[in-house]
Amino acid sequence: MTLGTLYFIGRGRGVRDRKMQEFYIITTFITTIAAAMYFAMATGFGVTEVMVGDEALTIYWARYADWLFTTPLLLLDLSLLAGANRNTIATLIGLDVFMIGTGMIAAFASTPGTRIAWWAISTGALLALLYVLVGTLSENARSQSPEVASLFGRLRNLVIVLWFLYPVVWILGTEGTFGILPLYWETAAFMVLDLSAKVGFGVVLLRSRSVLDRVTTPT
Numbered sequence: 387m388t389l390g391t392l393y394f395i396g397r398g399r400g401v402r403d404r405k406m407q408e409f410y411i412i413t414t415f416i417t418t419i420a421a422a423m424y425f426a427m428a429t430g431f432g433v434t435e436v437m438v439g440d441e442a443l444t445i446y447w448a449r450y451a452d453w454l455f456t457t458p459l460l461l462l463d464l465s466l467l468a469g470a471n472r473n474t475i476a477t478l479i480g481l482d483v484f485m486i487g488t489g490m491i492a493a494f495a496s497t498p499g500t501r502i503a504w505w506a507i508s509t510g511a512l513l514a515l516l517y518v519l520v521g522t523l524s525e526n527a528r529s530q531s532p533e534v535a536s537l538f539g540r541l542r543n544l545v546i547v548l549w550f551l552y553p554v555v556w557i558l559g560t561e562g563t564f565g566i567l568p569l570y571w572e573t574a575a576f577m578v579l580d581l582s583a584k585v586g587f588g589v590v591l592l593r594s595r596s597v598l599d600r601v602t603t604p605t
């Protein structure tokens with residue numbers, strides 16, 4: 387995440403265009419926040435234990451602190467690319483914060499039943515969010531130039547696939563209490579997902595300056 391941050395800072399230094407600077411600023415904040423939260427988890431600050439029945443679950447709460455800020459920023463990147471209006475951006479970010487907030491409650495709930503119920507509520511918000519992404523936001527992107535629309539399509543598909551895997555890893559992992567995926571593999575899976583959804587997303591977005599040059603704002 388730190389290398390990703392340095393890469394985005396390095397590439398963004400020479401950018402003078404205000405519109406293009408927005409993408410660099412947002413994307414650099416995404417990996418900076420993630421790097422800080424991973425440092426918190428690695429040094430034991432971002433970890434706690436939650437009692438579920440008589441079992442103590444290890445919960446990395448810093449993940450949720452990371453996602454609470456980075457997922458709205460990722461959606462902001464996509465929204466600016468599509469040329470979305472304020473209502474669409476507010477709807478997407480509202481659904482997103484609701485999703486992470488209820489996901490956080492799921493992680494701290496103390497019975498398997500309530501954990502799964504909150505997981506289901508959070509997953510409902512994810513489905514609604516993806517619906518807006520595929521509907522309104524994709525429609526907005528179609529009114530941009532073909533190059534911008536195609537870059538949007540690639541990033542949107544990346545988001546659909548990756549974001550959908552988060553609740554799957556959560557429910558199969560230790561948080562879901564079914565004990566299918568041990569903590570080691572769950573942690574590895576979230577790390578690969580986070581790197582792809584943040585650094586991978588940022589590299590695809592920012593590598594093409596000529597495309598970002600063509601983004602227009604809504605009238």
Ligand code: RET
Nearest residue numbers: 489505508509512549552553556583584
């Ligand atoms: C949780 C658990 C409850 C159900 C759902 C979840 C969704 C999380 C998502 C996280 C995305 C994170 C990203 C981070 C990095 O950039 C909270 C795991 C639906 C979609 C993209």
